[in-house]
Amino acid sequence: MKAPADYAHLEDQFQARIDAEEKIEPKDWMPDKYRKTLIRQISQHAHSEIVGMLPEGNWVTRAPSLRRKVALLAKVQDEAGHGLYLYGAAETLGAERDDLLDELHTGNAKYSSIFNYPTLSWADIGAIGWLVDGAAIMNQVPLCRCSYGPYARAMVRVCKEESFHQRQGYEIMLTLARGTEAQKKMAQDALNRWWWPSLMMFGPNDAESKHTAQSMAWKIKRFTNDELRQRFVDITAPQAEFIGLTIPDEHLKYNEETGHYDFGPINWDEFWQVVSGEGPCNRQRLKARRRAHEEGQWVRDAALAHAEKRRQRQAAKKDQKVA
Amino acid sequence: MTLADAKYQYLLRMGDNALILGHRLSEWCGHGPILEQDIAITNIALDQVGQARSLLQYAAQLEGKGRTEDNLAYKRDVMEYRNVLLVEQPNENFAYTIVRQFLFDAFNFLLHKSLVNSKDEHLKAIAEKSLKEITYHLRYSSEWMIRLGDGTAESHQKIQTALDDLFIYTGELLTPDAVDQTIFEAGIGPDLTALQAPYQAKIDEILQQATLQKPEVKYMQSGGKDGRMHTEYLGYILAELQFVQRAYPNMEW
Ligand SMILES: [Fe+2]
Numbered sequence: 128m129k130a131p132a133d134y135a136h137l138e139d140q141f142q143a144r145i146d147a148e149e150k151i152e153p154k155d156w157m158p159d160k161y162r163k164t165l166i167r168q169i170s171q172h173a174h175s176e177i178v179g180m181l182p183e184g185n186w187v188t189r190a191p192s193l194r195r196k197v198a199l200l201a202k203v204q205d206e207a208g209h210g211l212y213l214y215g216a217a218e219t220l221g222a223e224r225d226d227l228l229d230e231l232h233t234g235n236a237k238y239s240s241i242f243n244y245p246t247l248s249w250a251d252i253g254a255i256g257w258l259v260d261g262a263a264i265m266n267q268v269p270l271c272r273c274s275y276g277p278y279a280r281a282m283v284r285v286c287k288e289e290s291f292h293q294r295q296g297y298e299i300m301l302t303l304a305r306g307t308e309a310q311k312k313m314a315q316d317a318l319n320r321w322w323w324p325s326l327m328m329f330g331p332n333d334a335e336s337k338h339t340a341q342s343m344a345w346k347i348k349r350f351t352n353d354e355l356r357q358r359f360v361d362i363t364a365p366q367a368e369f370i371g372l373t374i375p376d377e378h379l380k381y382n383e384e385t386g387h388y389d390f391g392p393i394n395w396d397e398f399w400q401v402v403s404g405e406g407p408c409n410r411q412r413l414k415a416r417r418r419a420h421e422e423g424q425w426v427r428d429a430a431l432a433h434a435e436k437r438r439q440r441q442a443a444k445k446d447q448k449v450a
Numbered sequence: 451m452t453l454a455d456a457k458y459q460y461l462l463r464m465g466d467n468a469l470i471l472g473h474r475l476s477e478w479c480g481h482g483p484i485l486e487q488d489i490a491i492t493n494i495a496l497d498q499v500g501q502a503r504s505l506l507q508y509a510a511q512l513e514g515k516g517r518t519e520d521n522l523a524y525k526r527d528v529m530e531y532r533n534v535l536l537v538e539q540p541n542e543n544f545a546y547t548i549v550r551q552f553l554f555d556a557f558n559f560l561l562h563k564s565l566v567n568s569k570d571e572h573l574k575a576i577a578e579k580s581l582k583e584i585t586y587h588l589r590y591s592s593e594w595m596i597r598l599g600d601g602t603a604e605s606h607q608k609i610q611t612a613l614d615d616l617f618i619y620t621g622e623l624l625t626p627d628a629v630d631q632t633i634f635e636a637g638i639g640p641d642l643t644a645l646q647a648p649y650q651a652k653i654d655e656i657l658q659q660a661t662l663q664k665p666e667v668k669y670m671q672s673g674g675k676d677g678r679m680h681t682e683y684l685g686y687i688l689a690e691l692q693f694v695q696r697a698y699p700n701m702e703w
């Protein structure tokens with residue numbers, strides 16, 4: 128244990144490094160709270176990638192063309208890869224993947240609430256790519272400059288793929304919006320259902336957000352929730368207009384004075400309901416993750432047992448040679 | 451049978467095998483036993499569906515009726531599908547997935563090793579690209595056969611059960627019919643009878659390392675590739691696969 132004075136000195140030095148835009152690396156000294164905050168954020172992010180595979184995976188077997196099927200499979204596989212890098216980044220902070228997964232399976236760890244909404248039509252796959260990956264990019268591009276090196280580097284790889292996903296999703300929406308009446312209706316319905324939950328992805332208003340100030344000081348976060356949300360609306364509103372879909376917000380309007388879009392109030396009751404585990408699909412998502420993990424136990428056990436047998440056989444062979 | 455008919459049928463068979471197996475594998479996406487294997491299985495699914503696209507595109511071109519890969523995939527019913535029965539068998543658990551994959555990969559590998567010498571330039575080009583992928587698939591499924599066979603008592607029992615259930619579907623892989631014969635005589639594809647011994651040798655080699663027993667099979671199930679028969683599973687696969695195009699016909703997606 129460090130004496131309090133030493134600790135304060137280390138913290139000052141640490142903050143000075145952050146202020147100088149130096150990257151913090153796994154072996155460097157860091158305050159416990161910084162470590163804990165990062166483990167929480169990175170593991171939540173990893174869980175979001177993995178749980179996020181479920182709503183989109185739901186359409187893999189039903190994709191409307193082989194070209195779309197291949198693109199969707201590749202996208203969902205990318206998300207699995209993101210999960211893998213992120214668990215890896217959390218492990219550099221001393222966390223164990225198994226423990227983090229336990230937290231998810233017991234319902235103690237959070238993941239992005241957006242994935243607790245159902246995918247009901249093919250257009251939902253377009254809406255997710257366009258809006259959800261689009262919102263993820265807003266959140267993640269600043270994370271490429273996050274003070275923690277391994278997280279920042281993981282985000283650089285992730286962001287490249289997310290922007291590809293976003294374009295792909297938008298292209299699905301564009302195709303539907305330019306299609307038949309039935310397709311256009313499908314696209315509009317998807318936008319109606321995914322718009323508000325997408326805005327909620329940025330988290331509570333700044334006044335309500337309990338982690339923002341400290342995370343900004345540590346340069347884990349670079350912009351506030353409301354700043355990112357505004358940027359998302361500003362970019363997305365003209366995109367909707369371009370493909371002839373209507374954002375379901377009667378207050379949405381470009382404000383000449385501010386140079387931003389004004390938008391209507393978010394239903395925070397719904398937000399907190401879903402965060403607390405009572406969204407439309409929370410139970411199914413957790414159940415699916417738990418089931419995959421439990422049903423995979425014998426496979427993981429077998430892989431370990433086999434590796435151990437091989438190791439022993441090789442050791443025995445070596446002994447024989449020596450003797 | 452004309453060579454043109456045989457070629458079309460041959461391409462349909464290969465394309466349907468790849469598509470239906472890819473479909474089965476894709477059912478794992480997001481539900482794998484561990485993240486790394488979720489990614490690996492999805493990767494194989496991607497390869498299979500990718501191969502299906504090339505093969506069905508070529509089949510449609512050979513047919514010459516202006517159909518597309520999607521017309522073939524989304525608008526044929528069960529009795530028009532030409533995949534072998536093995537690939538439509540359900541996942542049940544990871545052991546069934548691995549056994550199905552291994553039994554198919556061992557065949558598919560030998561087939562493609564021969565097809566890279568095909569006199570049909572287009573098929574040859576497809577086979578050259580696919581062979582790289584299939585070589586990896588066979589390595590992957592062989593390794594998992596061994597891991598699960600020579601893992602725990604539970605995994606051993608599970609994979610032996612899967613093998614006992616699925617082995618009856620291996621017969622039609624290498625039993626030639628008129629289509630295979632015509633293709634062989636034209637120098638487009640292999641003599642399937644010549645692949646039987648190397649196929650059994652590969653199976654024996656891996657089962658031995660996996661400490662598994664080769665099932666004794668009196669009667670093999672067949673009928674998928676010649677369109678005489680399918681299992682009841684295929685109808686449900688197609689109901690899912692074709693849903694959007696059936697519910698919203700004649701649209702661009
Ligand atoms: Fe992602």
Ligand SMILES: [Fe+2]
Nearest residue numbers: 206260289292
């Ligand atoms: Fe993504």
